[in-house]
Amino acid sequence: VIRRISGVRDSGQYWPSVYHTMPSSCSCMSFNPETRRLSVGMDTGTICEFVLAEDYNKMTPARTYQAHQSRVTVVLFVLEMEWLLSTSQDKNFTWHCSESGQQLGTYRTSAWVSGLQFDVETRHAFVGDQSGQVTILKLEQDSCSLVTTFKGHTGNVTALCWDPVQRVLFSGSSDHSIIMWDIGGRKGTAIELQGHNDKVQGLCYASHTRQLISCSADGGIVIWNMDVTRQETPEWLDSDSCQKCEQPFFWNFKQMWDSKKIGLRQHHCRKCGQAVCGKCSSKRSTIPLMGFEFEVRVCDSCYESISDEDRAPTATFHDSKHSIVHMHYEPTAGNLLTSGTDKVIKVWMETGSLT
Numbered sequence: 001v002i003r004r005i006s007g008v009r010d011s012g013q014y015w016p017s018v019y020h021t022m023p024s025s026c027s028c029m030s031f032n033p034e035t036r037r038l039s040v041g042m043d044t045g046t047i048c049e050f051v052l053a054e055d056y057n058k059m060t061p062a063r064t065y066q067a068h069q070s071r072v073t074v075v076l077f078v079l080e081m082e083w084l085l086s087t088s089q090d091k092n093f094t095w096h097c098s099e100s101g102q103q104l105g106t107y108r109t110s111a112w113v114s115g116l117q118f119d120v121e122t123r124h125a126f127v128g129d130q131s132g133q134v135t136i137l138k139l140e141q142d143s144c145s146l147v148t149t150f151k152g153h154t155g156n157v158t159a160l161c162w163d164p165v166q167r168v169l170f171s172g173s174s175d176h177s178i179i180m181w182d183i184g185g186r187k188g189t190a191i192e193l194q195g196h197n198d199k200v201q202g203l204c205y206a207s208h209t210r211q212l213i214s215c216s217a218d219g220g221i222v223i224w225n226m227d228v229t230r231q232e233t234p235e236w237l238d239s240d241s242c243q244k245c246e247q248p249f250f251w252n253f254k255q256m257w258d259s260k261k262i263g264l265r266q267h268h269c270r271k272c273g274q275a276v277c278g279k280c281s282s283k284r285s286t287i288p289l290m291g292f293e294f295e296v297r298v299c300d301s302c303y304e305s306i307s308d309e310d311r312a313p314t315a316t317f318h319d320s321k322h323s324i325v326h327m328h329y330e331p332t333a334g335n336l337l338t339s340g341t342d343k344v345i346k347v348w349m350e351t352g353s354l355t
Contacts, residue, residue: 018052018056018057018058018059020050020059022040022042022048023042023044023046023048024042024043024044024046025042025043026040026041026042026043027041027042027043027071027072027073028040028041028072028073028074028075029041029075030075030076030077032077032079034079035051035077035079036051036052036053036054036056037049037050037051037052037062037077037098038050038051038052038059039075039077039084040075041067041071041072041073041074041075041086041088042071042072043070043071043072044070044071045066045067045068045069045070045071045072045088045090046064046065046066046067046068046072047064047065047067047072047075047084047086048061048063048064048065049061049062049063049064049065049084049098050062063098063101065084065086065096065101065103067086067088067094067096067103068086068088068089068090068092068094069088069090069092070088070089070090071088071089072086072087072088073087073088073089073112073113073114074086074087074113074114074115074116076116076117076118077098078118078120080120081120081123082097082098082099083095083096083097083098083104083139084096084097084098085116085118085125087109087112087113087114087116087127088112088113089112090112091108091109091110091111091112091113092106092107092108092109093106093107093108093109093113093116093125093127093137094106094107095125095139104141104142105139105140105142105143105144107127107137107144109127109129109135110129110131110133111129111130111131111133111156112129112130113127113128113129113130114128114129114130114156114157114158114159115127115128115129115134115157115158115159115160115171116128116160117160117161117162117169118162119162119164119167120164121164122138123138123139123140124136124137124138124139124147125137125139125144126160126162126169128157128158128159128160128171129156129157130156130157131151131156132151132152132153132154132155132156132157132173132175133149133150133151133157134149134150134151134157134160134169134171134181135148135149136148136149136183150181150190152171152179152181152190152192153171153173153174153175153177153179154173154175155173155174155175155176155199156173156174157171157172157173158172158173158174158199158200158201159171159172159200159201159202159203159214160172160203161203161204161205161212162205163205163207165207166184166207166210167182167183167184168180168181168182168183168184169181169183170203170205170212171203172199172200172201172202172203172214173199173200174199174200175199176194176196176197176198176199176200176216177192177193177194177196177200178192178193178194178195178196178200178203178212178214178224178291179191179192179193180192180193180212180226180230189232190232191230191231191232191233191291192232192233192290192291193212193214193224193291193293193315194291194292194293194294194296195214195220195222195224195291195293195294195315195317196214196216196218196220196222197216197218197220198216198217198218198220199216199217200214200215200216201215201216201217201324201325201326201327202214202215202324202326202327202328202338203327204327204328204329204336205226206329206331206334207331208331209227210225210226210227211223211224211225211226211227212224212226213327213329213336215320215324215327215338216324217323217324217325218323219319219320219321219322219323219324219340220317220318220319220320221317221318221319221320221324221336221338221348222293222315222316222317222318223315223316223318224314224315225314225315228289228314229289230289230290230291230314231289231290232290233270233273233290233291234271234272234273235273236268236273236275237268237273237274237275238275239266239274239275242264242266242275242276242277242280243274243275243276244274244276244277244280244299244300244301245277245279245280247261247264247277247279248261248264249264249265249266249275249277250264250265250266264277264278264279265277265278267281267297268297269281269297269298269299269302270287270290270292270296270297270298271287271290271298271299271302271305271306272299272302274299276299280299280300281297281298281299281300282300283297283298283299283300283303284296284297284298285298285303285306285311286311286313287306287310287311288310288311288312288313288314288315289310289314293313293314293315293317320338320340320346320348322338322340322341322342322344322346323340323341323342324338324339324340325339325340325341326338326339327339334349335347335348335349336348
């Protein structure tokens with residue numbers, strides 16, 4: 001595989017300035033602009049590190065880490081700690097000293113990791129895996145401890161994004177949903193965001209505008225306004241009969257026999273969480289402050305309580321017109337980059353226009 005870094009002429013045209021042949025297929029990379037350090041993970045489990053020249057016309061091999069036994073899924077360089085964090089399909093999370101190259105520690109996960117974020121202030125690593133679980137680890141120089149795990153997705157975690165200012169973690173999943181975990185609030189608050197029709201491929205947070213940017217495999221880009229007071233979705237209540245009309249559900253044989261009524265199918269109102277029958281939940285509505293930007297089932301009484309103001313959208317939707325596999329946001333310039341399965345890279349201006 002050939003890795004290429006391109007320079008730009010005054011005319012705006014790009015030309016290849018560096019070619020480097022890697023020993024195996026590359027699976028992920030991390031670049032630190034302050035040190036010009038490029039870390040490249042490979043299918044073999046090896047991580048190769050390079051230092052780029054100031055003019056970006058030279059790429060010098062710096063170090064090779066024998067970090068994993070199989071494909072590296074995420075690599076992350078932490079300048080403040082001089083650590084190189086990595087995860088792999090071998091289900092190991094490791095961290096190395098970037099100065100000595102020595103492995104400092106490792107942690108075995110229950111499934112292979114697909115998302116990784118790190119908080120410098122607290123030394124917490126956030127690890128999302130294919131089981132849908134997010135694990136929080138406290139890292140020390142040569143050891144780590146398990147802080148907690150939480151699971152809210154029904155599919156695997158596909159993307160993680162950490163906001164160190166608000167101390168909020170966002171997780172995206174193949175179940176099409178995004179969950180906002182309020183880590184700093186210490187109240188266990190988890191807010192769901194439902195605005196995609198396919199698996200979430202990337203998450204970026206613009207802290208200066210308090211907007212979350214998400215993209216999905218079907219090409220959808222959603223920009224969420226996080227500068228609003230959002231509400232947790234209620235837990236679904238259990239009941240053997242409709243909590244509105246008291247008709248029995250189809251498994252409640254005793255009440256069906258006693259009342260001589262046919263059992264009904266159970267549904268749940270997305271606003272109040274009550275177990276209801278289809279007749280008592282015939283309406284649909286958006287509930288943006290609960291994260292439901294698409295219409296969902298609500299019971300009739302909740303439908304009446306939702307005002308037009310409550311239905312005002314808190315997100316905008318855009319079609320990238322290609323199946324997105326990777327997304328990157330540059331906050332300084334306000335540009336968003338997407339790359340797709342169509343082998344096309346698109347750069348979007350903050351106004352939403354394509355360059």
